[in-house]
Amino acid sequence: MAIRQAVKRKLIQIAAFGLSNIHVCNMKTGKLYTGKWKRFCNPGLHCYSCPAASVSCPIGALQVVSGSMNFKFSFYVVGFLLAAGVLFGRFICGFICPFGLVQELLHKIPSPKCKLPKWVKYIKYVILVVFVLILPIAVTNAAGMGAPAFCKYICPSGTLFGAVPLLSTHPELKKMLGALFSLKAVILGIVIIGSVFVFRFFCKVLCPLGAIYGLLNKVSFYHLEIDKEKCISCGKCAKACHMDINPVKTPNSMECIRCGACREKCPTGAIQLGFHIKKKQTEQEENDG
Amino acid sequence: MDNKIKLKKRIQIVLLLTAVSFIVYGLYRGEVGVILKKAVNICFECIGLG
Secondary structure, X not given: OOOOHHHHHHHHHHHHHHHHOOOOOHHHHOOOOOOHHHHOEOOOOOOOOOOOOOOEOHHHHHHHHHOOOOOOOOHHHHHHHXXXXXXXXXXXXXXXXXXXXXXXXXXXXXXXXXXXXXXXXXXXXXXXXXXXXXXXXXXXXXXXOEOOXXXXXXXXXXXXXXXXXXXXXXXXXXXXXXXXXXXXXXXXXXXXHHHHHOOOXXXXXXXXXXXXXXXXXXXXXXXXXXXXXXXXXXXXXXXXXXXXXXXOOOOOOOOOOOOOHHHHHOOOOOEEEEOOOOHHHXXXXXXXX | OHHHHHHHHHHHXXXXXXXXXXXXXXXXXXXXXXXXXXXXXXXXXOOOOO
């Protein structure tokens, strides 16, 4: 019996969430995992201050190295993101990212669902440039160290997976709560409420990691193809798309998370997802030409 | 179309080689130590305290 694409994806998402949070027992004590696996980055967004986290957050790591005294650019993290992005593109958002799964579960709460205006997708690119790339290098203390601005002022994953378990297990930290925490709690609240009404609200509007993978979506090995001979332009794929894309017009859109909802709805099997480059169409054109 | 696919393939290979060389250089100059130091301690910025 064939398993539906949506079920397959959900199983992979749950497995990826489990691997990202393999030290789940640490949630009781609030102790962080301190082993050597934290040298490696998670391809998805997951705070390394989460007690259950098995690897490091790539966005946090990028800012920490850029804001350090010795280095102003992280070749290691940029290389990792470039490799992950070129191989998989935003497939990582759709299948691997733990925070993506959380948003999708929130979206299952029965409520009226709505779409965002198209311009909001550009906000995440501004956040990437300003908070992830510029501020950690430009705003430094006397020692020449910059703070990870995205983590400090915005990241709801840090608030949810880091702050909530740590504050509940370390009462002494509660004394340090202030305006900064209030700001982050408000942002988390907006993201949670937004995710109930809008599919992957944070991914669409705020995620700098999604912005990086989105830029690489156009050249990634894992991609989406439309067989124009089979396509009957019925528009079912565009209707099925939760990321508000028309796959026929922009199969490798920066917003596409490769979830495969369009492929599942296509009545003629014109949509293909994978690493392959379809040979039939190319050969046909070569013969025609 | 064929030229487009060839160009895309070339871009993919160049980006992948760049990525690998970046990772190797980053490892060589010790960036991993900075990441590990941050990741094994509570990040006060991440949890909204610092």
